[in-house]
Amino acid sequence: MNRRTYGFMMAMALGLSALAPSVAMAQEAAPAAQAPAVPAVAEAAPVAADNATADNAAAATPAPAFEYAKPVPGVGQPQSGEIDFQEQFTSTGNYAYWMHSYILLPVITFISLLVLALLLWVIVRYRRGANPVASRTSHNTAIEVAWTLIPVLILIGVAIPSIDLLAKQFKPAPKDALTVKVTGYQWYWGYEYPDNGIGEYVSNMLPPEKAIERGEPALLAADNRLVLPVGVPIKLIVTGSDVIHSFSVPAFWVKEDAVPGRLNEKTFTISKPGVYYGQCSELCGARHGFMPIAVEAVTPERFAQWVKLQGGTMPGETSAEAEPAAAAAPAAASAATSNAAAPAPAVATTS
Numbered sequence: 017m018n019r020r021t022y023g024f025m026m027a028m029a030l031g032l033s034a035l036a037p038s039v040a041m042a043q044e045a046a047p048a049a050q051a052p053a054v055p056a057v058a059e060a061a062p063v064a065a066d067n068a069t070a071d072n073a074a075a076a077t078p079a080p081a082f083e084y085a086k087p088v089p090g091v092g093q094p095q096s097g098e099i100d101f102q103e104q105f106t107s108t109g110n111y112a113y114w115m116h117s118y119i120l121l122p123v124i125t126f127i128s129l130l131v132l133a134l135l136l137w138v139i140v141r142y143r144r145g146a147n148p149v150a151s152r153t154s155h156n157t158a159i160e161v162a163w164t165l166i167p168v169l170i171l172i173g174v175a176i177p178s179i180d181l182l183a184k185q186f187k188p189a190p191k192d193a194l195t196v197k198v199t200g201y202q203w204y205w206g207y208e209y210p211d212n213g214i215g216e217y218v219s220n221m222l223p224p225e226k227a228i229e230r231g232e233p234a235l236l237a238a239d240n241r242l243v244l245p246v247g248v249p250i251k252l253i254v255t256g257s258d259v260i261h262s263f264s265v266p267a268f269w270v271k272e273d274a275v276p277g278r279l280n281e282k283t284f285t286i287s288k289p290g291v292y293y294g295q296c297s298e299l300c301g302a303r304h305g306f307m308p309i310a311v312e313a314v315t316p317e318r319f320a321q322w323v324k325l326q327g328g329t330m331p332g333e334t335s336a337e338a339e340p341a342a343a344a345a346p347a348a349a350s351a352a353t354s355n356a357a358a359p360a361p362a363v364a365t366t367s
């Protein structure tokens with residue numbers, strides 16, 4: 017091997033070896049930045065949870081002093097051997113589930129069986145042995161009208177409830193809806209309550225042993241749950257901070273992409289208190305499968321209690337720090353933005 021060939025081979029080898037780690041690093045770049053956060057929170061989680069029932073309300077972290085409910089087996093979570101959808105706990109979920117069970121599934125089954133039967137009939141009845149002289153018929157008005165009209169009628173029958181469902185799913189949230197901002201991160205969720213002046217808190221997966229210990233499904237339990245009131249329209253604002261995630265809770269018929277730089281909106285009303293689990297549903301990196309969603313649906317009274325424990329206010333209430341002159345709604349708004357725009361009051365008084 018002459019020197020030039022050797023040099024070329026070395027350059028290739030170096031190039032390849034340089035390329036391999038750079039690909040690996042591209043995958044790991046983001047995690048490296050976030051890596052300390054995950055173990056740190058995982059360590060902190062048991063503490064927060066253990067304190068949940070204790071008299072540790074003074075803790076600065078927004079998690080403790082609120083006892084989470086125990087999940088009911090088979091509700092709001094997948095079951096082994098299950099092939100159907102989960103039981104639904106929102107009106108759009110019930111509607112969609114009804115449409116699936118009583119319109120789409122019967123239509124699909126009927127058409128599949130009909131086509132299968134027709135194929136079998138043609139294969140048997142019109143095989144060469146049984147039918148040596150093929151018919152030369154090329155038009156039959158009655159059949160042509162029928163096979164055009166029947167599919168059109170079926171499609172109209174599917175389209176009417178389908179468009180109705182779509183309209184219901186995309187109906188803008190009413191004025192009294194509770195706004196919650198959900199942010200997907202690699203690899204955890206952030207929840208923020210701008211209406212209540214509660215800044216973003218982070219929700220990480222519980223270690224599987226810890227989840228099982230607490231009677232929760234492994235890989236679905238989270239240290240801090242997303243607490244939502246039942247019977248109140250919820251306006252979910254969903255976004256991503258690094259890559260595309262997807263916020264999905266099957267029992268609510270909710271699946272909304274969390275796209276960086278975009279705010280997606282989803283409105284729903286939960287019908288029953290309980291614990292409902294979901295997962296990130298967009299391949300978002302190495303720990304995509306380990307960023308569960310745990311929703312704690314509570315009565316409005318308990319929700320107000322939780323808000324108070326987080327140091328927030330309910331709409332209509334004035335927070336302790338807010339100026340007495342400030343109206344309720346602006347108070348909530350200023351509380352929500354006070355973190356971002358701390359010098360705002362100073363500017364307001366000087367102008």
Ligand SMILES: [Cu+2]
Nearest residue numbers: 261262296300
């Ligand atoms: Cu994700």
